[in-house]
Amino acid sequence: PHPFLYKMYPYTVRDARLHLRHVRDLLRSLDPSDAYNGVNCSSLSYLTFYTKGDKASEKESSDCSPPDYILPGCKDRPLIPLQPFRDDCKPLQCLRVLTMSSWNPPPGNRKMHGDLMYLNVLTMEDKELNITSSTRGFYLNQSTTFNFNPKPALPKILCHSLVELLSQVSPAFRKTFSALQKKRVQQHPYERIAAPFQVFTWVARHGDHTLDCVRAEETHTSRMGQDEHTAGQNRDWNEELQGCRELARNSLQERLHRERSIFKVSDFVAAATRGAVAVIDGDVMPLNPGEAPHVQMFIWNNLFFSLGFDISEHYSPLGGNTAAHAAAICDLRGAQAYTSVDVEGLHTLGTAVVDYRGIRVSAQTIVPGILEKNQEQSVVYGSSDYGKTVFTHPRFLELLDKTSEPLRIQRHQVLDHRNSPVELCSGIETKGILGNDGRPYILDLLRTFPPDLNFQFSETEERREVPKECLLFGYPRRHHHSLASLRPELIEAFAQHRYELYVKMVSQDLIQTEEHDKALEQRIGDAATSVADMEFQRRSVIMKACEAVGSVSDSCFDIRFNPDVCSPGIQHTCAQTHILLCL
Template sequence: MLLKWLNFFGNLTETSHMSTSGEGNGGAAPAENQPQQEEVKVITLKIQLPSSISPQNQTVDVNSSLSENLGDIKQSLTIIPACQHLTSYDIVFKGIKLTEIFDDAADLESILSQLELPIETLDILNLSLKEKPYNLSGVYEHILKFREVIGLHFLDRTASDLGVAGGLSKFNDVELTEVKQNENSKESTPEEGVNDEKEPEVELSDEEKANIIRVSDQFISGETTSISNHGKFSSVINDLKIPIKSLSISQWSPVPPAQKTKGDLLYLTLQTLEGEIIHITCHLSGFFVNRSSTARFNPIIKINEKGSFHKDFILYNLVSSISPLFAKTIAENELMLGQSTKYPETYLLPTNTQLSYPWLANPEISIVQPDSSRAQLPAISFGVDGSDFVKDWNDDFQAIKELPKDTINQRILRERLINKSLFEFKKVATETAIEIIKGNLSSLNPNEQYDRQIYLKNGVFYSFSIDATGAFENTGDDEAARYAASKDLAGVRILNHIDADGIHNLVTCIVDYLGERIICQAPVPGIFNSPEPVDEEGAEPADKVAYGLTTDHSSVLANEKFNNALKPIAQALHVKPHSVELESGVKSNGELNTSKDIKGIIGTDDRKQGINMRYLGILAEQCLVKKDARLAEIEESSKANLEKVEAKKADDAKKAEEEKAKSPETRQKEAEEKAKNEAEEAKDENKEKEQTSLEH
């Protein structure tokens, strides 16, 4: 893939093809050699809730260790039911807003140190939550949280899915029961030795035995039902009731300049289950019902003839006060989810993995429900100006990989962020690749052949997995290029598994759709920058390759920086440092730790990027191995043994042909002679045995 970038943006003469990239512990040490686990100090955080969610200023307890950071504490608060609606708040300690002074990565130990609190003797820390004025970004976040709480995010996922029945299974239909264990059975310990006594059998009831027989008979009988029945999956989501008819951004948005000065941020339109249409103002102080209608704009708060009005810091509380059916439906949904299955993981939405889609699915599973705000989700989800949708994926991923990993908490945080980043990248790359194959996007080189066109969208580079440069001309053309893409992805997985410091790989995803294979990669920083102008007319632009075989195959570079970074990888793969000589006579200027075809590029961010990872730990197609004396001896011995085997086969075949050519009389005569000789040999053998017996 890199070669295509270089040729397209570096004004080279040929169109090149992008290379592709994707993405054990030993035996346990003896117990006496293992360091003792240090005792983790736990501090109880007593957090006083704000009046918007707890009029009685209720206090909740959160247990936290010194290594947990402020982001972990916020995550713990989202699990508490009383705090699940709160999105804009400050964590305060004695009037000090910790969320303003410290970022989410600050651990509790450093916070306590800067607050000059006695860490050794501190067991309880009193904190409080204070409402934080909303901004437009905070309003968007609160709306997304509201949709999640009331269950609309289930429908959002279904509507935007790439397939039907993603993640559904028959797990709930299996009716699994707890494994029965005998109460008298005990696990043997090393001190007790091996228990030779036979464990008593677990007793099953007649009903349990009948169920086992029924299930086994279904498998043994081989009877099959209609194929459509195999596509039926139990889906709890289809039984959900939506507590509102619609919630969308009002036609009166965006907010006029005059109203912005008064604190208005956004206008919403809510249609309740009772059929009433409510216009809501999102204000920096919260949410309230305004006097607007479909034809008339009046954003001030609505006060009825009794002098009452509807205003709240939490949108959920505001809607609950307006619509009695809203809270009733929410309660029914919670009851239904609790009674329908005891396995919440069968319906909860994953946030860091892609679900699998069955090849056979019943179309009745995919139930489409109306939601006028669904089309507005991109505007709500991708930030105020849409900048959240455009990311520097490569920089984000490499920055996460450079996070410290000395302690277990640091490793968990790092792996969690890596998993989340790769999931988001795969999701964006997959959706865009499908649009490319459908022809909905414009390429950077529209005059080229369809499968040679390249695309750049949302910080991701896309190309078809074909042999665009002729690199696989002698090894399979386009089929070899398609195969090499998957091998490249496997090489990057190895690189990620080794997790060596100092060397980076491109974030990569391969999408197969409708018979096409699209390679999606986050480009190297600075790869699109034009090379420095040259003084001589007609001179070639500078090559960006700093390690390995250059683009024009004129030299093989052995960069010391790359060699040092690749040394742990070479050791893990048992690759010795070696020099390289091409068929053209070009020699490397030093020893390499990998194949010459693995190219190294130093981006504008000073990170060392490796590409062409399909050659990681394997030999190139034309690689020649230098034979040593022992290897030559083994080959000669193997060759001699092979010649002996072949000679014996030829001799046996010759004898078989001679035997076949003999007449029946000759065969009979030879058989009689052979039998006579065998009889004489047996007679002599018996005489020898008799003589031996007499001697004894």
């Protein structure tokens, strides 16, 4: 750049820190340590390992089969990491040490001269360098470990880029950095670009712990979750998520724009992860500091955080803390299910579940106005006390009825504290709240899928009739909590199996009916069966098949489940139709 640009756009402290971080990212671009530790949305990738980079020819076939030592039946299992690793992918070391100097921060008189920060560098030639980052760029100073001398070293070299300065004073850095950039560019773009949906590995290879000034500074500097590019500003995550979902979806172009907008707010997960770590590390002040640590709640960066413990014995009938720990994942799966249905006008909260240092943290966006009053006063649909008081609302019934068919949820009635029937179209734990922004929100979706009756919370529960096949396999089994539910894949597989039986029964009965009508016509010699009789016989065949496969409708195939079946403390108006799946 022209020197005139240095005067127009001088470096600031923030620019210098971002530049130092960018240099650090370039130097560690081939090092898998950040991917193992989940730093800056880095995730492990095996694409280059299986494609063998640029060494694999088009005619050469790649063997993508897993190693023998991880397959079942292997007797000799070596003590090596499970992740594949290429020997030719070892990181290239450009510097021995790049760290912040102990002379930081600059004194007042040097700040007036434009000094922003000081750096210490140890090159591969074992040459110690003291570098000044100023508003004009980077240059070498005359400071030592125990003597501060900010004057420029001779010869005077001023560079706008730290990489350019190091390339001039260290031939080894210039050669290795050029090779590193060439090797980095040869990687597949999927391995160079951070994934918005990060994957954390639970097994990591043991590596050397190296000096990293950026990592050390970020560890001891709390940004309170603020984005580096929007310093001092908190994002309204709820408004961003709901606003993207309310975008038009009529034409293909509108749908593409809507999906891109939703994809852009995927950094909500990264913000929730940073917030959960800050909560566990004690960097966030709780809303109720006088309470016990396991019942404290937090608000950070417009996100609400709660710990996976049983607060005020809410989950006591379901299994206590074990049920509260499982409820977070059940709620997350329910939010994913309702989001995938994508009913216009129905809103779910942005939800993320983070496990850190043995503690489960649930992060959610905040419903506008919910903090101004108690949750019990805000609930207009569902129940907050396991069926003692149940509410319903026509707007929520209309919206949830649109989700009942794709989610296979049966519309049912329960009795409230006055023994009055209340109609629901979801689990009784699902709560409906009208926010101050006029949007209807549903939360606490842990009862979205039907319970798995093969796993019971207590042996003292009332034993129900189960098939002999289940008894032979030891079902029902005692479980740690009563929130065990059926996977949606199993529900769809079961519905598909019942649909095949339904089609088979209807086709066979119709064939038998037609053959019977023809035989009767030939024997009597009368006219063919009237249209009304044929329609009546078809309806009879369909009703018989629907009853046989367990359809909730007697006129068409419709398999649905009641998520409140066998839930403790809930009274149904009548025997609700449900199907017990025996695994």
